[in-house]
Amino acid sequence: MKWSSLDDTENKPQFWDSLMPKPPTETSTAKKDQASAGPKYVFVPLKPSAAERKATQDAKDALEARLNTLGDEFTQAITIATVAKREADAAGRISLQALSQSKAAKEASDAAGQISLQALANSNAALRVSDQANQAAQQANTAAQAAKATADATKSAFDIQTANLAASQAAAATAAAAQAAQQAAALKALSDKAAMDKLTADAALAALAAKADQAVADASAARTKADQTVAEAQSAAQAQAQAAIASSQAAAATQAALDRAAAQAAAQAAAQATIDRAAQQAAAQAAALAAQQAAAAANTWTPKGHWKDNAGRVIPQLLGFETSVQMCKDRAQERGYNVIGLQSGRCFAGIDSDYEFLGPGTGTDELGSGFENNVFTLGTYTKGSRNQAAQDAARAAQDAAGAAAAQQAADALVSFGYNYSMPNGNGGEPSGNYNLDNY
Numbered sequence: 121m122k123w124s125s126l127d128d129t130e131n132k133p134q135f136w137d138s139l140m141p142k143p144p145t146e147t148s149t150a151k152k153d154q155a156s157a158g159p160k161y162v163f164v165p166l167k168p169s170a171a172e173r174k175a176t177q178d179a180k181d182a183l184e185a186r187l188n189t190l191g192d193e194f195t196q197a198i199t200i201a202t203v204a205k206r207e208a209d210a211a212g213r214i215s216l217q218a219l220s221q222s223k224a225a226k227e228a229s230d231a232a233g234q235i236s237l238q239a240l241a242n243s244n245a246a247l248r249v250s251d252q253a254n255q256a257a258q259q260a261n262t263a264a265q266a267a268k269a270t271a272d273a274t275k276s277a278f279d280i281q282t283a284n285l286a287a288s289q290a291a292a293a294t295a296a297a298a299q300a301a302q303q304a305a306a307l308k309a310l311s312d313k314a315a316m317d318k319l320t321a322d323a324a325l326a327a328l329a330a331k332a333d334q335a336v337a338d339a340s341a342a343r344t345k346a347d348q349t350v351a352e353a354q355s356a357a358q359a360q361a362q363a364a365i366a367s368s369q370a371a372a373a374t375q376a377a378l379d380r381a382a383a384q385a386a387a388q389a390a391a392q393a394t395i396d397r398a399a400q401q402a403a404a405q406a407a408a409l410a411a412q413q414a415a416a417a418a419n420t421w422t423p424k425g426h427w428k429d430n431a432g433r434v435i436p437q438l439l440g441f442e443t444s445v446q447m448c449k450d451r452a453q454e455r456g457y458n459v460i461g462l463q464s465g466r467c468f469a470g471i472d473s474d475y476e477f478l479g480p481g482t483g484t485d486e487l488g489s490g491f492e493n494n495v496f497t498l499g500t501y502t503k504g505s506r507n508q509a510a511q512d513a514a515r516a517a518q519d520a521a522g523a524a525a526a527q528q529a530a531d532a533l534v535s536f537g538y539n540y541s542m543p544n545g546n547g548g549e550p551s552g553n554y555n556l557d558n559y
Contacts, residue, residue, distance in 0.1 A: 167385035167388065167389060168382075176378055179374065180371070180375075183367060183370070183374070187367055187371075190360055190363055190364045190367065191364065194357055194360045194361060197353055197356045197360060198353075198357060200349075200353050200356075201353030201354060201357065204353055207342075207349070208342075208343060208347065208349075211342030211343050212343060214338075215336065215338075215343065218336055218338070221331075222329070222331075222336065225325065225328030226325075226328075226329070228324075228325070228328070229322075229325030229328065229329070232318070232322075232324070233318075233322075233325075235317065239310075239313075239315070239318065240315070240318070242307075242310065243308070243310065243312075243315070245307075247307070247308070249307065250301070250303070250307060250308065256296065257296070257298070257301065263289075417499035418498070418499040418500055419453075419498075419499065420499050421449050421460075421497065421498055422497050422498075422499075423494075423495075423496055424475065424497055425480065425494075425495065426480065426481035426482065426483045426484070426488070426489075426492050426493065426494055427461070427475045427478065427480055427481050427492070427493050427495050428479050428480070428491065428492055428493075429463060429491045429492060429493050430478060430491060433468065434461075434473060434474060434475055434477045434478060434493075435468040435470045435473045435493060435495070436468070436470050436473065437457065437468060437469045437470055438466060438467070438468055438469075438532045439451050439452060439455070439467045439468070440466075440467055441465050441466055441467065442462070442466075442467045442487075443465065443487075445462060445487070445494070445496070447467075448460050448462055448467035451467060452467070453498065456471070457470060457471055458472065458499075458500045458501040459472065459473050459495065459496070459497045459498070459501050460495070460496050461488065461493025461494065461495045461496075462493065462494045463487075463488040463489065463490070463492065463493050464487065464488055464489055465487045465488075466488075468493065472501060475495045475497075476503075481493070
C-alpha cells in the first residue's frame with residue numbers, strides 16, 4: 121500500500137471511491153497544520169508482488185493436489201463398494217445353498233417318514249396275521265380236543281386207526297399254530313425295529329431343520345451387513361463427489377478473483393508514478409518532522425519533583441553553585457549530563473543516575489533543600505542504565521572545562537563525604553560512599 125493524492129481527480133480511476141479508506145487521524149497540532157497545507161493521502165492497493173503471485177500459484181497447486189487426492193479417495197470408495205457388493209453376492213449364494221440343503225433335509229425327513237409309515241403298516245399287518253394264526257391255533261386246539269373227546273367217546277365204536285388219524289390231525293394243527301405264533305413274534309420284532317427307526321429319523325430331521333434355520337438366519341444377517349456396507353460406501357462416494365464439486369467451484373472463484381485483481385493492478389499501473397512521488401514527499405516530510413521532534417525531545421528538560429539524597433549522593437557530580445534552575449540545566453547539558461538535582465543552590469549532575477533510589481522528598485523549593493534534590497531529566501535519560509561510554513564522555517567534557525573547576529568540584533564532593541578517588545566501587549562502601557564508576 122502507498123500514499124496517493126485525493127486532489128488528483130483527473131487520473132483517479134472510478135473504483136477508487138469504493139477502495140479508498142479514510143485518511144489516518146493526526147493528533148499533533150504541527151501535523152494537522154502540515155496536513156491542511158499539503159495534499160491528503162490515502163492507501164490504495166498495488167500490483168501483486170512476486171511473493172504474492174508465488175503464494176497464489178502455491179494455493180492453486182495445493183488446490184489441484186487436493187482435487188487429485190479427492191479423486192483417489194473417490195476411486196477407493198468405489199473399490200470398497202465393489203468389494204462389499206461381491207461379499208453380499210457371496211453371502212446370497214451361501215444363503216441359497218443353505219436353503220437348498222434345508223430342502224434336501226426336508227425331503228430326506230419326508231422319505232424317512234414314509235419308511236416309518238410303511239414299517240408301521242407292515243407291523244400292523246404282522247399283528248393281524250399273528251392274531252389270525254392265534255385264532256387258527258385256538259380253533260385247531262379246539263378241534264383236537266373235540267376229536268380227542270370224540271375219540272374217547274367212540275373208542276369202542278371206531279377202530280384204533282381212525283383214532284390215530286384224528287390224533288395226527290390234531291398234532292398237525294398244533295404244529296401249524298406254533299409256527300404261526302413264531303411268525304407273529306418275528307413280525308412283532310420287525311414292527312418294534314421300524315418304530316425305533318422312525319424315532320431316529322424324526323430326531324435327525326429335527327437336527328437338519330435346526331441347521332437349515334440357522335443357515336438361513338446367518339445368510340440373512342450377512343445380506344443385511346452387505347447392504348449396509350454398500351449404502352455407507354455410496355454415501356461416502358457421494359460426499360467426496362460433492363467435496364470435489366465444491367473445491368472446483370472454489371478454484372473457479374479464486375481464479376476469477378485473481379483475474380479481477382490483475383485487471384485492477386493493470387488499471388492502477390498508469391497512476392503508480394504519481395502515487396510514488398506523493399509517497400516520497402510524505403516520507404520526506406514525516407522524516408523531517410520526526411527529526412524535529414527527536415531534537416526537541418533530546419533538548420527538553422522534564423521536572424521530576426523532589427527526591428531524597430544522602431552523603432553518598434545519588435546524583436554524583438557537583439558542577440558548582442547556581443542561582444537558577446536554567447543555569448544548572450545549561451551547565452549540565454553542555455558537559456553531556458542528562459539528569460540534574462538542585463540542592464540548596466548546589467548543582468549536581470549525572471548520566472542516567474537513579475535519583476529515586478532513596479524515595480520521594482517533601483520539599484517545594486525550586487533550588488532544593490538539604491539532602492533533597494529538585495530533579496530534572498533530559499530527553500535522553502534512561503533510568504539506571506550506567507552507560508559507561510556516556511560517563512567517559514562526561515569526564516572528558518569535565519576535564520576540558522578546566523582543571524580548576526574539576527578540582528573545585530572534587531573538593532566539594534570530599535567535603536560532603538564523597539570519595540572521588542575510590543576505584544571500581546560497587547555501591548557497598550562504608551557510609552554509603554560512591555564514585556562515578558557506580559553510576
